[in-house]
Amino acid sequence: MIDTTRIQAITLDLDDTLWPVAPVIVHAENTLRDWLQQHLPRTAQLWQTPDLPREVRRAVVQRHPERRHDLSFLRREMIRDVMVQAGDAPGHADAAFEVFFAARQQVTLFEDSLGTLRALAGRYPLLALSNGNANVRQIGLGDCFVASIAASQVGCAKPDRRIFQAAADAAGLAPEQILHVGDDAQLDAQAAREAGMQAVWLNREGKPWPLETAPPPQIHTLATLVQWLLPR
Missing domain, CATH: 1.20.120.1600 (Four Helix Bundle (Hemerythrin (Met), subunit A))
Known part of the structure; x- marks a missing residue:
């Protein structure tokens, strides 16, 4: 499981995490x-x-x-x-x-995305962290995020640890204080861990962990994050 006591902010991938791309x-x-x-x-x-x-x-x-x-x-x-x-x-x-x-920018969110974002944004600063060129403000999610970190801005793409560090810098936190959530085992979950963050693998389709490393905590729906991070 993740160490919820250390989490001060959350970074989220966009494509195939918040909507099917x-x-x-x-x-x-x-x-x-x-x-x-x-x-x-x-x-x-x-x-x-x-x-x-x-x-x-x-x-x-x-x-x-x-x-x-x-x-x-x-x-x-x-x-x-x-x-x-x-x-x-x-x-x-x-x-x-x-x-x-x-x-x-005309996306159709997964049904659990908007409610999860709004719930988490009430407790944690959320930062978009993507290799793609989706714009959360144009999509209509700007009020959920305090910053958006894109590969085009940083000059490198995931799994390069520099893009994760750029997100940590934008949040004003150390990487170990951030939880990263994304759908890609290598580019999101493993890369975030190598960059010093905690990570959750969003595995909507129930695929087996494809890497030789020990798997991180995984969820099959974003709504599970609310259960883990915002217990009643």
Whole structure:
């Protein structure tokens, strides 16, 4: 079990922790495709070439390895590259990205997310800690969090311990005073422990612990956190 007496703040992963991310990305991709079809049909047609987005992403990462953690930058540059290949003006990339980005913020929370966040926020400072580019304020969860730590801001992504330290610094606490909660065994649970935090693995699907290390405490629903941390 976790040592609740040491916890002074909680960091939470976002994608697949507070909402399922796959349908969000599908929706954002479809929204971008529709916009391109309306405004830049040549780019739209090229974008739908099988495997092209993956190849373009690989090329962008090769050109900018120092930005591989910044998903918004990679997406914008991918769009720009395809526009150039299609013979369209690359200056449209910013507008196209904003269409994608706005759709990417349209999430459907897991049914236990909002109630858990509100309950925990009444007792602990909550910090979002994500490799992705979801924006908790645009999503409508800004009032639950005191800070949001993203890989694009820090310059590195989980499992790098520096992003966990950045969250601890933002909270004004030592890592051992923070509990991290996330769905990924390696990037969240194990990495947080290696960075000196306590960790809980959110294992909604009941998967076996995939690493050779001893498993951390695990939960199958976020609501369990309320039972552990806010006993009646």
